[in-house]
Amino acid sequence: MLFASIILLASCHENLEDRAAREVKEYTEKKCPAAIDEFTIIDSITFDKATKTVHSYFSLRSKADSMGILNDGNARPALIDELKRNTNNRIYKDAGFNFAYTYYSASRKGKVLYETKLTTKDYE
Numbered sequence: 001m002l003f004a005s006i007i008l009l010a011s012c013h014e015n016l017e018d019r020a021a022r023e024v025k026e027y028t029e030k031k032c033p034a035a036i037d038e039f040t041i042i043d044s045i046t047f048d049k050a051t052k053t054v055h056s057y058f059s060l061r062s063k064a065d066s067m068g069i070l071n072d073g074n075a076r077p078a079l080i081d082e083l084k085r086n087t088n089n090r091i092y093k094d095a096g097f098n099f100a101y102t103y104y105s106a107s108r109k110g111k112v113l114y115e116t117k118l119t120t121k122d123y124e
Contacts, residue, residue: 016095020092020097028046039061042057043059043104044057052098053100054099055101055102058102060103060106060113065107075103083118098119099123100118
């Protein structure tokens with residue numbers, strides 16, 4: 001009981017921006033890189049406190065990389081839909097955070113295939 005109280009008190013002192021920074025760092029260290037599907041790898045996630053932006057970085061491989069299937073006409077609406085449906089980010093969405101996504105080519109290291117930033121105007 002005492003241990004739970006200490007944890008509760010400690011967590012009360014962490015503001016939401018600090019929590020986001022900690023959580024994305026822990027996620028990246030423990031789970032990245034990781035395959036999302038046969039074409040997509042999540043490389044890392046960062047958080048920018050100044051802009052309140054959670055930024056996810058991905059690599060695309062195989063057909064998704066070579067065909068250049070990402071463009072603003074299909075990727076952005078899909079990302080908006082996913083963000084709206086995703087309840088894991090609810091606390092951050094409620095606080096008005098931004099969400100950025102960058103997709104790199106797995107075969108052409110460093111080549112950005114697509115990037116976008118979503119704001120409250122996009123996902124509310």
